[in-house]
Amino acid sequence: MKTASLPNAWPLTTSAIYTVVTVVLLGIAYPLAMTGIASLVFPHQANGSLVTVGRKIVGSEHIGQLWTKPQYFTGRPSAAGKNGYDPTSTGGTNLAPTSKKLIEATKATIAALRKANPNTTRPLPMDLVTSSASGIDPDISPEAAAYQAQRIADLRHVTLAKIDATIAAHVRGREFGFLGEPHVNVLELNLALDGISPKY
Amino acid sequence: MTIVGWLQAAVLFALVALCTRPLGIYLARVFCGERTILSPVFARIENGFYRLLRVDPEREMTATSYLLALFAFSAVGLAYLYVLLRTQKYLPLNPQGFDNLAPDSAWNVAVSFLTNTNWQFYSGESTMSYLTQMAGIGWHNFVSAAAGLAVAIAVIRGVTRTDRTTLGNFWVDMTRSLLYVLVPCSVVFGLVLVFTGVPQNFHAYTDAHTIDGMKQSITQGPMASQEAIKELGTNGGGFVNANSSSPNENPTGLSNLLEMLAMFLISAALTYTYGRFTRDQRQGWALFAAMSVLFIVGFAGAFTAESAGNPIVHQLGVAGPNMEGKEARFGVAASTLFGTISTDTSTGAVNSMHDSWTPLGGLVPLLxxxxGEIVFGGIGTGLYGMLIFVVLTVFIAGLMVGRTPEFLGKKIERREVQLAILGVLVLPIFGLIGTATSIVLPAGVATLGNAGAHGFSEVLYAFSSATENNGSAFAGLGGNQYYNIVLGIAMLAGRFLFIIPAVALAGSLAGKTSVPETVGTFTTTSPIFVVLLLGVIVIVGLLTFVPADALGPIVEHLQMLQGKTL
Structure with a gap:
């Protein structure tokens, strides 16, 4: 009599062997090999694109920071961690457009920005009053930098034209002319500020 | 809306369309066991797999055996990840010293990655050890995608074969998916991602002292290797909580474009592979056309709504599009395009926070x-999901003219229609009943992130996402024991209760004799068919979900126009 049998070995045994083999290959060997290759070919990026001043690590190119001193450009509002810009607690506000909490917070942000930038004549752009998705957005729009330029010029005792030129020099356009939006990396811009007026 | 925004969509779509034919041919060769460009590298390894497993690659399986093998492998994978999550504290590669997960969280995560959903109630950067990320979650990213691809190939074989009643060999299809498709693509894509700035290391987090005088802990880890398969396998689970909005996972406009391309690439190519198996490429292009229409309509809707922005914020004296929960380097166009593609497919990765989209913008990923995530769809799952709709369309067309419906020359009979309907019913049952139950239970509303209609949308989004194995979220909804357990059940049901009828349908069609085409045959390659197929998809979807969607996004939209806040 022909017994009904499965076409291959009992599937649980096969599954267990398959799991072990693929975990070793895909779960362990693959990321290790990728790390090895990446650290040889693109060591700077593979290790987190760290930014150093002298020998001190002052941040990462890709990770936004909390800016508290008025003589530096500030980034966007952040919902990452208690004070914002905590890379170990990333995320957005997740508040709805109709959320009272969101509108109150936006009002407060607008008021604080207007207070900190009393002499500017430029319009307040949307990205500067809204929280980013990651909470560690390293960039602001060129308009958001322009809005703060007068404040920086006043506090650093340099001309507005000089600040505007610094911003213009650090605007990153759309990649290939069409990807994403033009933006300015805040850390890079602030390092440049210290370059043009180290003592304020 | 801007021309440049549309240009991004157009270039992306052109790249997808360009890759569809060559990659589709390649996939067909791989799954027919023919020699490919990668055979010199992988043929030996492939045969090594079969020897080790004692699998005869020539021996094919019936639908039942194919499903049994898939279930056995899934059970082992589920148990493995669960144990890993419960013991990571005692295991190596945990430089931040993260604790073990609680049982309900471990269950949710294990089911989530087994089912290619990648729903995440946790933040990777503060929960998961590097070992868990790569050998647990990363491994599931590979094998759950390979399983989806394998099932799609089995279903294609079933609907096209007339000479055999078997569907192929599960272990062979898995192995070929991994070796010839997912691994090589991930290696190349992963390295490109490192080039754009995604970290790939095993360092503990780096302490930085900023020039402003602050301290910052910079997250590290083997991110690029995981990011690559996360998009290619339409998985979508982020290494960090912010997912692809994090500049760690998605640093530039270029990385963003490539991640979107990776989500669509294999699923789009499968339409061509399907055409190859039917020996009529028009069959594949018909599906491609229907999918493309839905993609473009979805993007247009989301892009328009988000560009219009939030009128309540405009009243505060700030003009511009809705930038809440979006990144400056992406802006509205690249964010809505990513969100549309991520939910067209079953990826669920996000580069912006969908919870903060405008009501009508957020309706697009929800819809x-x-x-059914059939706009190219999840890897494999999109194609067999679409084929279920094709069977329904052919059936309805047959009813209209009063003929026995045929599909690829095979008679569609009672059993096939029943199975197709069973597949279509999974989402309404678990998505809608899950939502309805949750909003009347205290535990279901305890963790809402927003009040009113939007709070309801959060729950509806969660159950739609879990049952469809998407994984994106209106992430204001917090996790608790209740959601960990019930969303786990919804994810399991959405994956396996859909696969069973799909494979059974294929098994039922396999070996059916082909009846010759006559003038009365309703062809599945004509523009009329594409329109009818779109009609069936949209009508089934809308009839099921419009009442629920009206209570969420539609009500909220009207509130927003009136300037109401909650």
């Missing part, structure tokens, strides 16, 4: 999931 994409509710239509």
């Amino acid at each position: 994409n999931m509710q239509l």
Whole structure:
């Protein structure tokens, strides 16, 4: 009599062997090999694109920071961690457009920005009053930098034209002319500020 | 809306369309066991797999055996990840010293990655050890995608074969998916991602002292290797909580474009592979056309709504599009395009926070999931999901003219229609009943992130996402024991209760003799068919979900126009 049998070995045994083999290959060997290759070919990026001043690590190119001193450009509002810009607690506000909490917070942000930038004549752009998705957005729009330029010029005792030129020099356009939006990396811009007026 | 925004979509779509034919041919060769460009590298390894497993690659399986093998492998994978999550504290590669997960969280995560959903109630950067990320979650990213691809190939074989009643060999299809498709693509894509700035290391987090005088802990880890398969396998689970909005996972406009391309690439190519198996490429292009229409309509809707922005914020004296929960380097166009593609497919990765999209903007990802994620769809799952709709369309067309419906020359009979309907019913049952139950239970509303209609949308989005194995979220909804357990059940049901009828349908069609085409045959390659197929998809989706969607996004939209806040 022909017994009904499965076409291959009992599937649980096969599954267990398959799991072990693929975990070793895909779960362990693959990321290790990728790390090895990446650290040889693109060591700077593979290790987190760290930014150093002298020998001190002052941040990462890709990770936004909390800016508290008025003589530096500030980034966007952040919902990452208690004070914002905590890379170990990333995320957005997740508040709805109709959320009272969101509108109150936006009002407060607008008021604080207007207070900190009393002499500017430029319009307040949307990205500067809204929280980013990651909470560690390293960039602001060129308009958001322009809005703060007068404040920086006043506090650093340099001309507005000089600040505007610094911003213009650090605007990153759309990649290939069409990807994403033009933006300015805040850390890079602030390092440049210290370059043009180290003592304020 | 801007021309440049549309240009991004157009270039992306052109790249997808360009890759569809060559990659589709390649996939067909791989799964027919023919020699490919990678055979010199992988043929030996492939045969090594079969020897080790004692699998005869020539021996094919019936639908039942194919499903049994898939279930056995899934059970082992589920148990493995669960144990890993419960013991990571005692295991190596945990430089931040993260604790073990609680049982309900471990269950949710294990089911989530087994089912290619990648729903995440946790933050990777503060929960998961590097070992868990790569050998647990990363491994599931590979094998759950390979399983989806394997099932799609089995279903294609079933609907096209007339000479055999078997569907192929599960272990062979898995192995070929991994070796010839997912691994090589991930290696190349992963390295490109490192080039754009995604970290790939095993360092503990780096302490930085900023020039402003602050301290910052910079996250590290083997991110690029995981990011690559996360998009290619339409998985979508982020290494960090912010997912692809994090500049760690998605640093530039270029990385963003490539991640979107990776989500669509294999699923789009499968339409061509399907055409190859039917020996009529028009069959594949018909599906491609229907999918493309839904993609473009979805993007247009989301892009328009988000560009218009939030009128309540405009009243505060700030003009511009809705930038809440979006990144400056992406802006509205690249964010809505990513969100549309992520929910057209079953990826669920996000580069912006969908919870903060405008009501009508957020309706697009929600509807994409509710239509069944068949716009190219998840890797494999999109194609067999679409084929279920094709069977329904052929059946309805047959009813209209009063003929026995045929599909690829095979008679569609009672059993096939029943199975197709069973598949279509999974989402309404678990998505809608899950939502309805949750909003009347205290535990279901305890963790809402927003009040009113939007709070309801959060729950509806969660159940649509879990049942469709998408994984994106209106992430204001917090996790608790209740959601960990019930969303786990919804994810399991959405994956396996859909696969069973799909494979059974294929098994039922396999070996059916082909009846010759006559003038009365309703062809599945004509523009009329594409229109009818779209009609069936949209009508089934809308009839099921419009009442629920009206209570969420539609009500909220009207509130927003009146300037109401909650």
